[in-house]
Amino acid sequence: MSKTVALGIDIGSVTTKVVFIDENDEIIEGLYIRTKGNPIDTIKAGMIEAYNVISSKYGDIEVMAVGTTGSGRQLAGVVVGADIIKNEISAHAYAAIHEVPDVSTIFEIGGQDSKIIFIRNGAVTDFAMNTVCAAGTGSFLDHQAERIGIGIEKFGEYALRATNPVRIAGRCTVFAESDMIHKQQMGATPEDIIAGLAESLVRNYLNNLARGKELLPKFVFQGGVSENIGIVKAFENAVGAEVIVPKNNKLMGAWGVAMLAKREIEITGQKTNFKGFKVTELEHKTRVFYCDGCANNCEVYEVIENGETIAYWGDRCGKWSNRLTSKVRRTERADRREEINSEK
């Protein structure tokens, strides 16, 4: 008998997460890969890698549901054939509530954006995402690690060794960087600078996103930056309570959307849209062009699968996106759903 799994894909700005879950919603294989320049190739590589691991463990596998999330969720959704395409806030919250049912506050810091999600009684009641800039997110830490010449994975332990964290301006990465260079030239140790950076990042995050909001325990911290034990400590100092880093901290979005996709299929009783692992062999291309239909000159994105266009987006008026072939599938789905509804 083949193993039944659900697939969740989270295409973030910096990393892509691919997760397979079993019938008990447990992660049987999860991958965390850099998105680099080409999200489609990254997804395919991740799917093949995960497939090989799982099939060697369980033999045959059957994918019953697929969900995508993250900033590249639409692209991934049409490429693999997703059953649900969910925004990352809902996906992250779903996984966090699954893992820590009485969670009240979720901190999530990823590569290019950061969010805070407020939960009461197991439901999202409020959320905020970073607004104008990427200060204090993973990309900035990455950049600083490179500049200082200390691997990003060592940042945490360096921060913990600090005796006197220096104060770094956390409002803006440009100021933060010049502040850090200034402190380093004055003779501050790398440990103190890195700890100072962690503190400023947390301060900036809380000022930006949690301003005026009630921060209640339990706190869950997830996303790539939660790997950094220095930031976790800085969060604990700032909120004065324990901050839980769940065991799948980096995979929460993908895990959440895999579970949501599974629920979707379970509830509707439909067959998955998943195109099968053969998608990894299909050729996918994307193209951007400027529509000249009106003065808006929208940037229209086109996804081409084996020479056939499967999706358009980016147009404001729907001139292109309305003609996409996957629209046929969507309409079919909607029709089927209405049938189900009328049967009830």
Add this chain to the structure above:
Amino acid sequence: MKIGIPRALYFYVYYPMWYGFFSSLGHEMKLSIPTNKEIINLGVSHSVDDICISVKVFHGHVKYLLNKDVDFVFVPRIASEEKYKYTCPKLAALPDLMKSAFVSDAGRILTATFYTRQGDKPIIEAFEEIGRQLGDPEEKVKRATKEGIKYQNLATKALRSGHTFLDIVKNIKNLEELIKRPVEKKRYTVALAGFPYDVYDTFTNGDVISKLEDSGVGIVTTDMLDPKVYKHYSKYMIKDLFWYQANAAAKGGMYYIDSPDIDGIISISSFNCGISSIYQKLLDLYSKEIGKPVMHIIVDEQTGDAGLATRIEAFIDLIRVKRGDGLVSQENNLHGTENGVHVRSV
């Protein structure tokens, strides 16, 4: 005469009045096209850089019209809309801003000061001034003014019956019919709080209205409310704000926060607007007491849609869960603007 009317700022409040007035006088009106990239580019390149996107966009609309063959571009100075309540200084200085931005065309800016405290007298005086500039006979101007006020009252009636201002612009010729037309009730209703020109400029705000409506969410706006219904919220604010539209957004928003049939409130404002930051804070404080979700959307020149789509989807998820409808079993959102949320009992 051919009169250009910029589709920006107070267009989204007083267009019916202007329409009634100018058409009664027999002048041809040319509306600028709805904001698009070209208009924004025109606006940004002709305005000082520290003002809000809404005023920049207004520059674009005026420039667009000045480039067309219109005799005048109508830029009224709306200084006050209620006793002791004023408009933002940039709006009160709008004709001057336009004249200095487009110096060579300054003579083609048609303006008059609307200092509307109470009653119609200031409106009549302002229209008399316009009539003099256009060289229309006094009698005709008087009649036209009445016509303008009539249209404005009809528009107000249409708003009160739940139609958006965009519907009013579309149906300006048969407002009476529009008033009778029922508004479709959807399972969820989200209230949009904000200045009419931020809420209704669908290009600058990333078309929040369509995004919500395509997801099966009905919308109401703060300008649909009769100020009488939210009068008592002054007490919560200790005293009224100085600005008329900020009062409407703040108190209207609070009214919706208290309304049981409203699922959530989204405020829309432009990035540089100091006045907005005050009413948004008030809404934050009030929603915390009542426990209804409030989200702020702050727009600027960006055209990227992903961040906005994520926030709106997440907000809809939030109100769905609040109503006990769960996160799954909804039509997939394959491309931003089409987010058909199907609701079914599970």
